[in-house]
Amino acid sequence: MTSLRPPHHRSTARRLPAALAGATAGVLAAGLVAAPAHAESGPASPLGTVARTAGHARFVPGPCPRTADPIPALKDAHCGTLTVPEKREGHEGRGRRITLAVAIIPAATKRHPGDPIVWLAGGPGDDAVSEIPMALKGGLNRDRDLIFMSQRGTYSADPELTCVNIDQFNARALGLVSNAPSTGRLHVRATRECRDRVVARGADPSAYDDTESSADLADLRKALGIRQWNVFGISYGTDLALQYMRLHPEGIRSVGIDGILPPSLAGGAVTWKAAREGFDGMFKACADQPACNTRYPHLKATFERLVVDLEARPVSTTVSVPGQPAPVKVVIDGGNLVNWLTSASHVAEGVPRSIDELAHGNPQRIAEQLAGGKYSPEAMGRTSHGLVYGVFCREWTPYESQEDIIRGGRRAFPSFPRSLLANAPQLAWLHDDCRAWDVPPADPSVRDRTVSDIPTLVLSGGFDSQTAPSNGAYVGRTLSRSTVVTVPYVAHVVFADSTCAQTMTVSFFDRPTAPDTSCLAGLKPPTFEIG
Template identity: 70%
Template sequence: MARSHVRRSHTRPAAAAAGILVAGLLASPASGQEETPAGAGGTVARTVGDARYEPGPCPKTPEPTAALEGARCGTLTVPENRARADGRKITLGVAIVPAAAGTPKPDPIVWLAGGPGDDAVGEAQMAIDGGLNRDRDVIFMSQRGTYSADPALTCPTIDEFGARAVGLDFDAPSTGRLHVEATRTCREQLAARGAELGAYNDIESAADYADLRRALDIPQWNVFGISYGTHLALNYMREHPEGIRSVGIDGILPPSKAGSALTWSSARQGFDGLFKACAEQPACNRRYPDLPATFDRLVRQLEAKPVTTTVTVPGSRKPVKVVLDGGALVNWLTSATHVAPGVPRSLDELAHGKPQRIAEQWAGGKLSPKAVGRVAHGLAYGVFCSAWVPYETEAEAVRGGREAFPTYPRSVLAQAPQLPFLRPDCAVWDIPAAPPSVRDVTRSDIPTLALSGGFDSQTGAGNGPYVARTLPRATVVTVPYEPHVVFATSKCAQAITLSFFDTPTAPDTGCLKDLEPPAFEIGP
């Protein structure tokens, strides 16, 4: 989910969805042509309707990506807005990583990235490190607006403000005004470059993937989405079910519930999972008794009287001022479940006047050079401001926070974790609401694997059973003691995922029985 993107410990520890394709485009293209025989899996140029695939160099990535060595690459060109027949075209980077097996299975896997705003090509290493290409090709396409797409709707001004904001009161109205000004600047810059900002959403992105499958002449493929990619996957399987053999979703964000209230309930679930694991571990429970009460007290105390400290973080040559108020602490823990073993000790140190560990983690990701210029804020706000904010009132958002955390001050509850100042941001982003159907639940008999982590405080594990209510062939799996996006952190989750793609209606979940809680750090 955006503003708290998935980042693994080797990069950023604990930093932290309108037009519709016409029905005729789903069948054999009336205007399509093949320039060489199809079926070569990305090695031939092909036009299907208004979309065209062309082989070519692999998409750019911020750093060298070993997983892309030997990949078959190219671009997919599609309309920016399918409702405008004469509108401009945009180009999406495509990379197909071949199966490790000598004789791959015929149905590849397409990877849907997190965010919204992360680039799938940039997540290729995560997928391949998890063995996803064991016996199937894996296809990565940059979603519209992302880093390796053209245009790329990235906004370093927002990222740079995020770095400066670690020295500001997180919840303060003055911080909110600066936040919204950074958003306004981003919008003005992207609009000046000709971007039709209302065309960056789930509906258009789902159509992009439907076009990609047909342009690559793939009769049937499998879908695997992480984080925001689950939001897109659920819309995709509802809008374009043709050719989808199975769907895996990991870190689930249901489109029908997406918004601020959902982030509050997710935070509650993840926090409770971590605190419960500590309470069940005798050494942790003795040293850090009643962590929920400690955390609750710290949020209220810091909101009344923020703590300011100075820390040194990687990527910064000089000490950095960090302000911790109640909202900052909530947002820190939302991502800190990725480094769960150290959380009890960090909270205890904060409670005893030592905020440095939390301050270093809170600031570290935001000040990293890797935090600047990579996220497509144009796509993020396209999703937030068309499909989320129009369908959730401010009162509903605050009520969701109060139900999850009844003792939190109103100033904390006003800024949902991961989504601070979202409503005023969307007011300046100024795009139309998506059709109400974008909030429909997905009803489908496509076999689905619904994966969650027991410590996931970004997209709570309760979202798995929720989406499965209308997916009768779904398998719901919660991997205990794991944070957001379990495929990235859990060998068991990787094994379950590979088993699912082999037998989508009966994945092997036997490894779950052998999982043990982390050994929590015990400080002096």
């Protein structure tokens, strides 16, 4: 199972963003653990040194959280922790308590409105604090303070429910046939081991989901004494943002969501739809570019033929990966090829050339990109699989059957075999994993559509093969004051890579009902590599 995660950096054409490279098991992974950064206390906090309580939640100012990589902006941050009940329903605040790290990055300007922006991370399972550099690169703190709170179970929370065994399995699974039953059994075994670790930490696996995370956000706003704030969520964070708007709308001035995952659709079927839309966006862009179309005609048909052929007759090769003592084996079958293209949308310039090379018997370029992501340090030991499975297994699988996934895949890709369609991109062995995770379903209302008049900016990318571009229009229909925008030629989470998207987002928080979208008129497609 992979996660719907945003890119942490712009990749070269030969290496995918590590947090988005395809995987066949667990949440996207692989690599070596980076040494945690030292916690930093930052300057004197405007919050003071006095703890604040809101209901059963308590905020205490203190040192900034640990991070897997150094984040210089934390030197100027105001930090602390929010302590909340692990599970609210039926416990009335008397049960186990958990701690969530909070970091507040001051606005770049001295004169700014009093309403800050709270950032909701991708994943599920990513740590919000680790995404501070992305937010600052996009200028989101130009006029407003930015608030980052680690979602429950994530890297800087206590307990942190990462499972390195799943990350290690993701790396080893690169050399396995992705849809083979034997791979599935190993996949589920890794999931059970993760669940055992979560329980051994004293955590309740059923307490890590959108309902509790939404309540955590509501408690944080009150504990910080903030009358009104803004919300910006990326990737899976859009799912959480929509739930938060539905469950706790009070105190929300405006909401930006980027890379839309509607809670009412979340699951394997919509992931197949996303792949279809994102792939077609890239194929069309090549067809519309004379040099690309001449050099790589019928690219869509070539790719789909390769998927079918390789699902029946996989090919394998070995590639060298930085930090690995020996070459690693990579199997390219139909499932791995689909997962590769899902992530390669972030480096679309090289996609036609890579497909063409594979069609002519050279898998190295694709194999190197797959291995570069799986074995990257960014893909090891940083994802909260406890939160991943809590969301997937409480909110998704109870409301979508395995046959629903297959039917969704068949609608999107009629030529693909059933063995491949059963494992949607990014969600391999989803139902098998959730049987092993063994948590009760969330209340059915978790699948309700969000109906709201809160001003909302709804952003999608034309090349987004992880969350379908059409999801933006879908959620916009029940958000009466929404601005729905698709940024062409950009992959999942447009804020990460598009200066136009960054400009629109900043302008939106200034004028939530009239963001500046004029930059869209000047966007041009990528220039595809001609090999």
